[in-house]
Amino acid sequence: MSRFLPEGRLLHTPENRAACASAATLRRAMEREELLEGVAQLCDAEHNLLVQLGPFVGWIPREETALGIAEGTTRDIAILSRVGKPVCVQIDALEERDGVLCPRLSRRRAQQSALTYLMEHAQPGQVIPATVTHLEPFGAFVDIGCGVCSLIGMESISVSRISSPSERFRVGQEIYAAVLDIDPALSRVYLTHKELLGTWAENAARFQPGMTVPGIVRGRKEYGVFIELTPNLSGLAELRPGLEEGERVSVYIKAILPERMKIKLLVIDTLPPEAPPPLHYFITRGRLDKWKYAPPGCTKVGAETIFAG
Structure with a gap:
């Protein structure tokens, strides 16, 4: 492409x-x-x-x-x-x-x-380069060739939930995306992004129990607070008063449990705001047939994408 x-x-x-x-x-x-x-x-x-x-x-x-x-x-x-x-x-x-x-x-x-070429040659699962052109509450519009735009919906940006695409992307950012589907009748290409950011196991392999690392608060429940370690990996820490969604914190990794797809964390301290690091892609080329987030043998059901065609 x-x-x-x-x-x-x-x-x-x-x-x-x-x-x-x-x-x-x-x-x-x-x-x-x-x-x-x-x-x-x-x-x-x-x-x-x-x-x-x-x-x-x-x-x-x-x-x-x-x-x-x-x-x-x-x-x-x-x-x-x-x-x-x-x-x-x-x-x-x-x-x-x-x-x-x-x-x-x-x-x-x-x-x-560019559009004719995409309609004739692009296939579901194919990884293509893209550039973020503008952000909306429901997703990110990206240039996939010569100014031809497509949308990456909020649910397809990352596994870790975000409240706005601006928490993951900025206008002008060069990224990768995967073709989810093609509609020749409407001349539209549908995209996804989260599959390129790695499975649970691929992301968890970057961490070990005993580490203290930065994270971002992504959600609060009665039983704990979810902390994003990477865009495709979150752990659960005990509730701590005063924590707000989007806040940066340092967390101690207590345990990593692949069979339950779970990471136990302890919040150590709050951190000053900082620009998000560059996205780490595990896949930047080729074509995907199937993607499964959960590790083998896990008792929990994770996200799964089957690329048609």
């Missing part, structure tokens, strides 16, 4: 710089229908985008700025929000304005090429 990458991944590559270097290389890129990337410099009053493409300034007519703009199914905010950001384009024509080369570009064509 590396042919169609999320926007921003091509911008500084030697291949992109070479293709944008001269009128001759731009013409060759146009004839070969190559994908190029530049930075949108401004959006004019007619909602055309001006794009810096190497030493040249090209333009994208409004109806070519994104899939669905011409049909009215995509709002103009999709155009305005690209200013100052990379855009993936194909060249429609090499025009001149006042004697200066001004390529006419199409982002819509680039997106349609």
Whole structure:
């Protein structure tokens, strides 16, 4: 799937710089229908985008700025929000304005090429690169190629429960996702994420009884407080007054019980807020057929994903 990458991944590559270097290389890129990337410099009053493409300034007519703009199914905010950001384009024509080369570009064509490729070649379980574009209470929207967006729902972000996608992702973050399903009729790709963050056993292997480690309070019950050790691993500590959800704490690991998929913790102290560490992926390539969270021999039923197709 590396042919169609999320926007921003091509911008500084030697291949992109070479293709944008001269009128001759731009013409060759146009004839070969190559994908190029530049930075949108401004959006004019007619909602055309001006794009810096190497030493040249090209333009994208409004109806070519994104899939669905011409049909009215995509709002103009999709155009305005690209200013100052990379855009993936194909060249429609090499025009001149006042004697200066001004390529006419199409982002819509680039997106349609990416979407067509995904519909024809992506399979359930396939791991693909993605970039977080914006966050909503119900999930994270990500770019899966040339600005084509898909949604990772809240329940699919991680095994450890969170109250907002912002607790796991930030806009612009480069991540991986797995294709959950494909709907050619609606031209939609459905994604999941939690399976790439490891099983219970894979995450628990990073810890040992007797360790003291940082964690995040994720939930309170009458019988204890859940502490997240990793996005796919939580333990249970005794209730302690004053602990709030989202608060960082240090915890002592009392026991790790794979047969019950349980980790016993003791809260040691509260910690100052800190940016979450980078996500640790156990899978970044290939294709999954089936994923089971619980370790072998566990008496508890954990999350399980079967990828159709």
